[in-house]
Amino acid sequence: MLGWLRRRDAAVSYAVVVLVLAVAIGLLPGRLAQRFVINSSTNLANLRSHPPYVLLVSAFVISPLWQVWILAPAVWVYGEIQRWLGRGSVLVVAVLGHVGATLFVATMISAGIAHGQVSLAEARGADVGVSYGLVTAMGLLAARLPVHRGAGGLGWVTRDVYVGLVSAALVLLLVLDRSFTDLGHLSAWGIGLSLAWLLVQASRHPSVVTSEVESGLDDGSPPLPERRRPIG
DSSP states (O other), rough: HEEEEETTTHHHHHHHHHHHHHHHHHHHHHHHHHHHHHHSOHHHHHHOOOHHHHHHHHGGGGOOOGGGHHHHHHHHHHHHHHHHHHHHHHHHHHHHHHHHHHHHHHHHHHHHHHHSSSSGGGGGOOOOHHHHHHHHHHHHHGGOOOSSSSSSSSSSSHHHHHHHHHHHHHHHHHHHHHHHHHEEEEEEEHHHHHHHHHHHHHTGGGGGEEEEEETTTTTTTOOOOOOOOOOO
């Protein structure tokens, strides 16, 4: 058990912080809890007034409390990234996914408001959670899947099947819900797949693989194979 935790300590530590904060928010009176969530949200108003604060804090906020279920897949996915590429990679992936998807969604909302297609209320809506970083990490894991079944890595599914199924699910959610959160998930998935592509290309040219990536593979893993808000 201790060995399992050591190999995933960054993922577990992140989940513990998020869980503690979620419980604390859940214990607050309703109005105070809502105010904290809104003030921590990466909406347009907050991004214009104090962007560093909301970009950081929003990645640790889950509300309502029942949504903490997402921490289970987050620990597994981030844990796989840590075992594979090291602790630093978990931070890089989480930041790229959370910040990248957040800014993409903010840009789309801003453009929608400017063209009169999105309500001004969206500029002050709630937008917090761990899902953008998680979906990005899921995209990155595609690089660890084999091209052919049973060829190594997480060999219970091939890369193409995995990418196809997750992509279809995210597109379907966006079509059905028409929410900016789903749009953010799709953009986060694209960021993750882009990172996966870069790693696959690097694996084909070993001379450009960094020492950090090589050290992340010393655990016996095989080398790399060839939130809801309405739109409109």
